[in-house]
Amino acid sequence: MKPQTSGQTLRFVRRGETVTLNHVAPDRTLLDVLREDLHLSATKEGCGEGDCGACTVVLGELVDGQLRHRAINSCIRMAHSVDGMAVYTAEDIAAPTGELHPAQEAMVQCHGSQCGFCTPGFVMSLFGMYQNTDKGQGITREQAQVDLSGNLCRCTGYRPILDAAQQMGDLPLPAGCAVDVGATVAALKALKKKPAADTPYLRPTTLSALLQARAARPKAQVVAGCTDVGLWVTKQHKRFEQVLDVTAARELQRVETYKHHIAIGAAVSLTDAFAALVKERPQLKTFSQRFAGLPVRNSGTLGGNVANGSPIGDSMPLLIALGASVVLMRWKKTAAGGEIAHRELRLEDLYTGYRTNVMRPDELVAWIKVPRPTQDEKLAVYKISKRFDDDISAICLAIRLEIAGGVVRSASIGAGGVAATPARARHTEAALLGQPWTEDTVMAAMDTLRGEFQPISDMRASAAYRHTVLGNLLRRFWLESQGQQAINLEQLNGLKSLEVTA
Amino acid sequence: MNAPDLKLVADSTRAAGVSRFHESARAQVAGTATYIDDIPEVRGTLHAAPVCSPIAHGKLKGLDASAALVLPGVQGFVSAADIPGDPILAAFGHDEPVFAQDKVLFIGQVGGLILADDAMTARRAARLVKWDIETLPPVLTPQEAHAAQSYVLPPVHVKRGDAAAALARAPHTLEGRFEVGGQEHLYLEGQIAYVLPLEQNQWWVYSSTQHPGEVQHWVSHVLGLHNHAVKVECRRMGGGFGGKETQAGHLAVWAAVAAQKLKRPVKLRLDRDDDFMITGKRHPFAYSYQVGFDDSGLLCGLKLEMLANCGFSADLSGPVADRAIFHADNAYFLEDVAVSSYRCKTNTQSHTAFRGFGGPQGVIVIERIMSDIARHLGLDALDVRLRNLYGIENRNVTHYQMQVEDNILEPLMTTLAQTSRYRERHEAIAEWNASSSVIKRGIALTPVKFGISFTATLFNQAGALVHVYTDGSVQVNHGGTEMGQGLNTKVAAIVADELGVPFERVLSTASDTSKVPNASATAASSGTDLNGRAAQFAARNVRDNLASFVAGLDGCGAGAVRFVNGQIISPSKTRQWEDVVGAAYANRIQLWSDGFYRTPKIHYDKVTMLGRPFYYFSYGAACTEVAIDTLTGEYRVVAVDILHDVGQSINPAIDIGQIEGAFVQGMGWLTTEQLVWNNKGYLQTHAPSTYKIPATGDVPEHFKVALWPEPNREDNVFGSKAVGEPPFMLGISVYEALRDAVAQAGGQPDAMNAPATAEEVLRAVQGF
Structure with a gap:
């Protein structure tokens, strides 16, 4: 390996031992470090874009002094982002005697591996579940489907793998297999170091340091979870001399709850951000589970999704409908040295066009503020995609209405997949606002909604389909508001066959 | 739920008929099963990336790799001019150039390879190669092709009776028109080949392929060598589904052309997007x-x-x-x-x-x-x-x-x-x-x-080798390939039962053209039918040798000697398998054999x-x-x-x-x-x-x-x-x-x- 850019030292914990690598380029992926630098070949590359899960590894991280385990895609994760963490791969979890970990043994016993290439990735997702439950106890089939939605298998048809997820908790944990939490925490604490000020891959631990670094390095590539920027490296072959990673900034790792809104820090993973949103609005649970696969949600951040402004980013239509705003921050020089300056704008005002926005070169997305639910709120978000799980939507429509006394008192509607940016359906909102909540109103608004956007045809759907479905989704919202049950397959997930004997 | 009854495994005295675990399952879950990209690289290995046509149809006037070649870490470029043998692949229709020459025929067609010290550098450089193409209108649908009578092979008509007359007298008729799309294989392990030059213009090719014999044939054809100079090996594929029948051969050929020009080992592992763009799919x-x-x-x-x-x-x-x-x-x-x-x-x-x-x-x-x-x-x-x-x-x-x-x-x-x-x-x-x-x-x-x-009736043949070593352990090798379907597990069970030894005593080894030659593709669902039978026959030959040996010792007919549960039982004496094997070796009895099978009854x-x-x-x-x-x-x-x-x-x-x-x-x-x-x-x-x-x-x-x-x-x-x-x-x-x-x-x-x-x-x- 001859990295073309200067590298820096990377340290992480593997099997309780500290691994130190010198001269690792700032844009090198964790997968390449594992396979090419460390010659650890258990972890596979299947797609290089975080869609197949063959490269899944588990990270162990100290969060408030506790060891937290998360399965992530190593193929699009920058190696330096795991500096100071523990990394587990499929070759790490068996006992020193060779006895398999329950996540592995269950896959053998259930005949969950055929060609075996996706297997280490599945094993690591199972290991993540094992660590995040009581040793795999009580995992339902539904939970297994959700947690394994980021792992593709082309051989088995998944049934044996879902069986393995549900059965691993019944298997004994061989001696030497368990994660030694105490030793790992100690090793991680020993790794803690003061971040160097001038390295190619910079991961400041405070907000002010982050903003100062941003001001000092306007050309550095900013990353959060890197689940999109990672593809610029693996697929577009971009190189970054300097990377600025926002995820270590302590202040931004929090979700804060206020009287009228919650504030989600830009370093909060999608997993944790969605958990906070679902806590406020339980009806968002399925939508949150359909947002990419678990390993992407564990790495990716809501802040990154928003800052990126991709027209297919699924979180923006929802956030627009919720009336969310973004807080942009920068370091302002003052006589005393400097201070944090900030401004706040509505999310839909952030974007100016395809992947362009109003941010200054020295600004970063710091917080996303989401208003809390009101009593009269009716909220739904609909995602239409070819595949139910882990797919990018052809259409995403989020509708939030406040209806009181049979009249629409407020309306905010966000739409994705219909324009170059996530968009607010202002004409449709106007058509609803102040109107009685009746079928006639809805019929008229369906026409407005269909007329409001000129979606394109692409590989996800035709313009005609998008046009038709936009209106139909508003109709679905109306029908659901009228108490019609069982008209959305999302809620009928696990729909039972009629007359089938168990 | 279809979870098999695990108790059966423990109780059975036979290897076949019970739900044994895949022979590689434990290695696969531990991450120690080796795929081609996991083989430790030989010193001097170069990494290749394909240069793909950006135009669906056109006259190819030239390829300019100069911008790619100056990138640090780039070691070379190969294209059609570097092919020592036939520049057309030895494919069914002899209609596929190894690298595009004179014309391009689809977006993704490979015009050459860039070789570099690492894969990312090669991929980055491959995009810097400039294509000089005079664009021609492409034919993109089968309907357009049919209207223009543009076919890759002549039409085929099969008839029985008189369909027109039957339709004319039918009480009801319906007409229909519809289309069914293609399908990408999406084997989780993408296409890969690793080619090592050996001494005296001989070649060792690791290929993720369902058809090692064809890879051997194609590589030798394009290098202008006899088949015997090329050895192709595949321990396992990370999925095949038909996509690694002919398509794997292209990669091996490209890598081999590069390896012979640069005189270095060459690995070509396709990026997933390139794999989609280059390789064929199910026919729409x-x-x-x-x-x-x-x-x-x-x-x-x-x-x-x-x-x-x-x-x-x-x-x-x-x-x-x-x-x-x-x-x-x-x-x-x-x-x-x-x-x-x-x-x-x-x-x-x-x-x-x-x-x-x-x-x-x-x-x-x-x-x-x-x-x-x-x-x-x-x-x-x-x-x-x-x-x-x-x-x-x-x-x-x-x-x-x-x-x-x-x-x-x-x-x-x-x-x-x-x-x-x-x-x-x-x-x-x-x-x-x-x-x-x-x-x-x-x-x-x-x-x-x-x-x-x-x-294709000629493909319905197979060979296998069964080796019994002096400690009683057994190795089986056959012409089939393991792509996850459990072929090696089934064949090992067949051999174990034929020899009456425990399943664990039998090891299946990598497909290798230097062991079983001229093997057919592992395709048409026939892997076990063909290779399992050939392995059964090979094992039977060894068993017959041992039965004759025991019959000579005990004065009985060879047919009276039975092989069960790791024991060899004549009417007068029961011996352990290992003991008989050791004694047979000492008496210069052949402990290994080939087996050959061809499917009966078929013709058309x-x-x-x-x-x-x-x-x-x-x-x-x-x-x-x-x-x-x-x-x-x-x-x-x-x-x-x-x-x-x-x-x-x-x-x-x-x-x-x-x-x-x-x-x-x-x-x-x-x-x-x-x-x-x-x-x-x-x-x-x-x-x-x-x-x-x-x-x-x-x-x-x-x-x-x-x-x-x-x-x-x-x-x-x-x-x-x-x-x-x-x-x-x-x-x-x-x-x-x-x-x-x-x-x-x-x-x-x-x-x-x-x-x-x-x-x-x-x-x-x-x-x-």
């Missing part, structure tokens, strides 16, 4: 037909035209399109029939083998027709299917003149109808739909009858397509229930029941795994797996981000598989039947269930092409 098909039938739904005349989109070259399109003809009957007797098959040449990837190999594209037509007849007459589709099944005593000869001798279709389908409660559910669904405004359910029960043998005329192309048929049926959303076209598969015929199973868990995996893959083909080429011939769905194979959430909780309890009626290894491909076609039950739901929603099921994406379903439901 377009159909038109006229069918006649009576009031009972009995067919009395079929004219069928099939346009296969073959892409830019013949590859395996001939036998694929032939198999579509052979399976246009599926389970049904076609009395007066005329099938025309056109092998259309288009400016896309050259479509290739994919599980079922044209069979699915044949079966889906007649299954669509059965449902359409039923709807037209107001009958239950299952009744129309049963009415048209092949008979036992009569109505039992296929349109290609093969007698169906082993027909179990009717008992199999009626058994499944009972166990799945098809008729009760069919009624309950109609009732449920009447009161459900938005969600509508549908159900379908469809069969499969699949012909087992390579239609390649011109008229008449004869017996298949040794036997494999059968199965699936009953699937779905629910669709009439506002969006989204759907869920609610329940699946399968009854499938694997004969006497050599390993029930592995066979069930094949059935479940094939079903889900077939479901993917017809539901979410949509290949989209734009109007320039650019494949827009070229990665798993945009091309969606089924995920965990697409598999219903009610997913039951049962095995038909009857051995193969033909003399096949251990009474088993082939299993790899036939259940793929059971996925058609999902498609027909969706069409049933569309019909129940008052839509137009005739308007629904495949894949039935949510958009396609909504178009059929409400039109837009």
Whole structure:
């Protein structure tokens, strides 16, 4: 390996031992470090874009002094982002005697591996579940489907793998297999170091340091979870001399709850951000589970999704409908040295066009503020995609209405997949606002909604389909508001066959 | 749930017939099973990346790699000028240049390779190579190609009786037209080859291939060498599904050309997007037909035209399109029939083998027709299917003149109808739909009858080697390849039982052209039938040697010596296997042998397509229930029941795994797996981000598989039947269930092409 850019030292914990690598380029992926630098070949590359899960590894991280385990895609994760963490791969979890970990043994016993290439990735997702439950106890089939939605298998048809997820908790944990939490925490604490000020891959631990670094390095590539920027490296072959990673900034790792809104820090993973949103609005649970696969949600951040402004980013239509705003921050020089300056704008005002926005070169997305639910709120978000799980939507429509006394008192509607940016359906909102909540109103608004956007045809759907479905989704919202049950397959997930004997 | 009874493994004295774990399972879960990219690299290894055409059709005037070559870390560029042997691949139609020369024929066509110190540098540099192309208009659809009579191979027509006359006198007729999309293999391990130059112009090729013999043949052909100078090895593939039959050969050839020019080991591992852009897929098909039938739904005349989109070259399109003809009957007797098959040449990837190999594209037509007849007459589709099944005593000869001798279709389908409660559910669904405004359910029960043998008769041969070492351990090597299907596990079980030793005593080793030569592709579901039998014969030869030896010691006939439970038992004495092996070695008895097998009974005329192309048929049926959303076209598969015929199973868990995996893959083909080429011939769905194979959430909780309890009626290894491909076609039950739901929603099921994406379903439901 001859990295073309200067590298820096990377340290992480593997099997309780500290691994130190010198001269690792700032844009090198964790997968390449594992396979090419460390010659650890258990972890596979299947797609290089975080869609197949063959490269899944588990990270162990100290969060408030506790060891937290998360399965992530190593193929699009920058190696330096795991500096100071523990990394587990499929070759790490068996006992020193060779006895398999329950996540592995269950896959053998259930005949969950055929060609075996996706297997280490599945094993690591199972290991993540094992660590995040009581040793795999009580995992339902539904939970297994959700947690394994980021792992593709082309051989088995998944049934044996879902069986393995549900059965691993019944298997004994061989001696030497368990994660030694105490030793790992100690090793991680020993790794803690003061971040160097001038390295190619910079991961400041405070907000002010982050903003100062941003001001000092306007050309550095900013990353959060890197689940999109990672593809610029693996697929577009971009190189970054300097990377600025926002995820270590302590202040931004929090979700804060206020009287009228919650504030989600830009370093909060999608997993944790969605958990906070679902806590406020339980009806968002399925939508949150359909947002990419678990390993992407564990790495990716809501802040990154928003800052990126991709027209297919699924979180923006929802956030627009919720009336969310973004807080942009920068370091302002003052006589005393400097201070944090900030401004706040509505999310839909952030974007100016395809992947362009109003941010200054020295600004970063710091917080996303989401208003809390009101009593009269009716909220739904609909995602239409070819595949139910882990797919990018052809259409995403989020509708939030406040209806009181049979009249629409407020309306905010966000739409994705219909324009170059996530968009607010202002004409449709106007058509609803102040109107009685009746079928006639809805019929008229369906026409407005269909007329409001000129979606394109692409590989996800035709313009005609998008046009038709936009209106139909508003109709679905109306029908659901009228108490019609069982008209959305999302809620009928696990729909039972009629007359089938168990 | 189909979890096999694990107790059986412990109790059994035989290796076959029980659900043994895959021979590599423990290594796979531990991450220690070696795939080609995991082999420690030899010093000096270069990494290659392909240079791909950005234009679908044009005159190639030149390639300029100068900008790529100055990039630090780049070590070279190879193109057509660097080929020492024939610049045309030794493929079926001899119509594929190794590297593009004079013209480009699809977006993704490889014009050369960039070699660099690491893969990312090579990939970055490959994009800097400039193509000088004079653009020509591309042909992108089979209909355009057919209109222009642009074919990769001549049309084929198969007839019986007089279809036109039968249609003219039929009480009812229907006409139809529809299209079925292709399918990307999406093996989780992408295509890869690693080529090592050896001494004296000899070559060692690691290839992730279903056909090492062909890789050897192609590499030697292009390097201008004899076959014996090239050794090809493959321990396992990370999935194949037909996609590593011919396609793997291209990579090995490209890497070999580079390795001979630069005199360095060369590894070519395709990036997933390049893999999508370069390699062929399942053939998309377009159909038109006229069918006649009576009031009972009995067919009395079929004219069928099939346009296969073959892409830019013949590859395996001939036998694929032939198999579509052979399976246009599926389970049904076609009395007066005329099938025309056109092998259309288009400016896309050259479509290739994919599980079922044209069979699915044949079966889906007649299954669509059965449902359409039923709807037209107001009958239950299952009744129309049963009415048209092949008979036992009569109505039992296929349109290609093969007698169906082993027909179990009717008992199999009626058994499944009972166990799945098809008729009760069919009624309950109609009732449920009447009161459900938005969600509508549908159900379908469809069969499969699949012909087992390579239609190219010469491929139905296999060889194996069984080595017994002096400590009693056994190694088996055969011409087949392991791609996850459990071939090595089954073959090891066969050898273990033939020698009467425990399963664990037998080790299967990597496919290697220097061990078993001239082996056929592991394809056509025939891996165990052919290689298992060859290995059985090899083991039997060793056993016979040992039996004669023991007979000489004990003064009995060799036939009286038995081999069971690791013991060798003559009428007078019981000895341990290891003791006899050691003694036999000391007495200079040969402890290893070859075995060879060729499938009996098969023959057919390649011109008229008449004869017996298949040794036997494999059968199965699936009953699937779905629910669709009439506002969006989204759907869920609610329940699946399968009854499938694997004969006497050599390993029930592995066979069930094949059935479940094939079903889900077939479901993917017809539901979410949509290949989209734009109007320039650019494949827009070229990665798993945009091309969606089924995920965990697409598999219903009610997913039951049962095995038909009857051995193969033909003399096949251990009474088993082939299993790899036939259940793929059971996925058609999902498609027909969706069409049933569309019909129940008052839509137009005739308007629904495949894949039935949510958009396609909504178009059929409400039109837009």
